Amino acid sequence: MISKLPRRTVIAGIGAGALVAALAACGSSSTTSSAPGGSSSPALRNITVVLDWFPNPDHVALYLAQSKGYFAAAGLNVTLQAPSDPSDPPKLVSAGKFELGISYEPETFLSRQAGLKVTAVGALIPTALNSVLATKDSPVKSISDLGGHIIGDAGLSSDQAFLKAIYTKYGIDPATVKTINLRTSLISAMVAGNVDATIGGFRNIEAVQLQMMGLDPLVVPVTDAGVPNYDELVVIANSDRLASDPAYQQVVRDFLSALAKGVQAAQASPADAEAAMATVAKGYDPATLAKMVQTTIPLLKGTGPVLSMEPSQWDTFGQWMLANKLITAAIPTSDVMTTKYLPSS
Numbered sequence: 173m174i175s176k177l178p179r180r181t182v183i184a185g186i187g188a189g190a191l192v193a194a195l196a197a198c199g200s201s202s203t204t205s206s207a208p209g210g211s212s213s214p215a216l217r218n219i220t221v222v223l224d225w226f227p228n229p230d231h232v233a234l235y236l237a238q239s240k241g242y243f244a245a246a247g248l249n250v251t252l253q254a255p256s257d258p259s260d261p262p263k264l265v266s267a268g269k270f271e272l273g274i275s276y277e278p279e280t281f282l283s284r285q286a287g288l289k290v291t292a293v294g295a296l297i298p299t300a301l302n303s304v305l306a307t308k309d310s311p312v313k314s315i316s317d318l319g320g321h322i323i324g325d326a327g328l329s330s331d332q333a334f335l336k337a338i339y340t341k342y343g344i345d346p347a348t349v350k351t352i353n354l355r356t357s358l359i360s361a362m363v364a365g366n367v368d369a370t371i372g373g374f375r376n377i378e379a380v381q382l383q384m385m386g387l388d389p390l391v392v393p394v395t396d397a398g399v400p401n402y403d404e405l406v407v408i409a410n411s412d413r414l415a416s417d418p419a420y421q422q423v424v425r426d427f428l429s430a431l432a433k434g435v436q437a438a439q440a441s442p443a444d445a446e447a448a449m450a451t452v453a454k455g456y457d458p459a460t461l462a463k464m465v466q467t468t469i470p471l472l473k474g475t476g477p478v479l480s481m482e483p484s485q486w487d488t489f490g491q492w493m494l495a496n497k498l499i500t501a502a503i504p505t506s507d508v509m510t511t512k513y514l515p516s517s
Contacts, residue, residue, distance in 0.1 A: 216249035219271040219423055221407075222261045226254045227452040229376060229464040230297055230405055231274070233472055236448040237434025246430040248423070262290045265408050271423060272409055277402040278330045278498065280508045281490055285499050289411045292509040294428050295481045297405035298474030300395045301376055302334065306369040307362050308388040315397050318369060319344040324354040324361050326372030333496040334394045335371060341398035363387070374404075376467040384460045402489045403474075403481055406509075407431070414510070424513045432478045432515045438469050445469060477516045481509055 223231060234252055237243055243250040253270065255261055261273030262280070266288035273290075275283070280292050306312040312321055315338060325331040332351075339346050354361050358370045359378055363385070373379065375391050382389040395401045407428065413420040438445040446465045453461055474480060486505040493499045 215247070216244060217247055217423060218249045218251070219427065220251040220253050221427075222253045222255050222264050222270045222273040224255070224261055224274045224276070224405065225258050226454070227252070227449070228456075229449060229453065229461065229468040230301075230374075232438050232445045232449050232465055232468055233296065233431060233434040234274075235434075235452055236438050236445050237430050239448045239451075240434070240437055240444075242430040242433045242437075243427070246426040248426055248430065250427070262288050262408060265410055266290050268410055268413070271420070272407055272427060274405055275408045276404060277406055277486070277489060278493065280406060280408060281493055281499055281503055283408075284503050284508050285501070290408045291411040291414060291507075292403070292406040292481065293409045293414075293424055293513050294407040294431070294479035295403040295405070295474065296407055296431075296479070297468075297471055298403050298476075298480065299471055300393055300399070300402050301374040301404045301471070302331070302371065302394045303373060303375040303379060304338070304369055304371050304390070304392040304394065304397060305358070305362065305373045305379055305382065306390040307382060308390075309365070310362070310368045310390070312369040313390065315392055316342050316344070318342070319348045321368035322350045322352060322366075324352045324358055324367035324370040324372075326358065326370075327353040327355045328372060329498060331372045333493070333498050334397075334399050336496060337398040337492075338394070376464055376471060380464045380467050381460060384457070384463060400488050400492050401485060403485075406481070407479075409513075414513075421513065425515075428479055428513055429515045435472045435478045438472060442466055442469055477514070479514055480516065481511055481514075483509070483511070 227235065238250060238252065261275050262283040264270045265273040274296060277292065280290065283290050304315060312318060318338070323335070338344070352367060354367070354370065358373045359381055361367045362370055362382070371394070375393055379389055379391045409424050414424065442465065446462050449461060449465050450458065456464070476482065483505050486509050490503055490505060494502055
């Protein structure tokens, strides 16, 4: 089965109507309690975490932490809420509508540039996933073959910046490349032969789908093609509340501590991780979903402790975003991320 669910999008301007619609959609959704036996305990602190998209293998540590009761053991009754749109989490967390959210390092910089009050507090996926993909039938057999061909993207400005870096590294003339905005149809366009390659698909999601379809894809992570490393998925919190609300600070600490246990549990038992995702991730062939989870688990561990982020890496990526005109002014790393609330801090 070809999943067409996108996982991310560039932050957009905050229109009042769009925000109200997003809040209405979130408010009407069912909740999932992490309390034992599926019931909410009065002693637990209720928090909602707005995801970047519908449940998928990127979220395996969250759902395993929930199913094993780690959030409840930390005194939290956690609701994992899918958004109406992937750009909603920074807006909703900034507005104080939800306690925490899942977003992306590039979008965290963009959110702060847009005036949103969000700070990354932990890395759920501490490495880049975005990749250049091409099927075995494509004339693109390597990155250097992109010149003179058609590339599909997901419509993100960061994808365009990634392509710019790739063209520079490999000496490709951008004028020879035609780019098509495919948004959610990356795989179907490749299968149909409408594009020769894509950027914006994830190596643990779309690449696995192509592999399971027998299409033996070329998979080149953007970080192997000229883009500095970055944290793909991050947990974001409200920066104002972090600065002034001790109870909120403790919620963030407790949530990250429980989430870290979810990461460790996934690494220790891939079978448990697969079982946790099988109950919540919809629209995937079971065998493909299992393979995606297996591919994702090793990516949960970066070069440091679980959930850790490296300020120097964020410095480098922020400078790269500025140089590539993704942001219009330098944004201090201390304005967009903090390691203060991580379990190891």
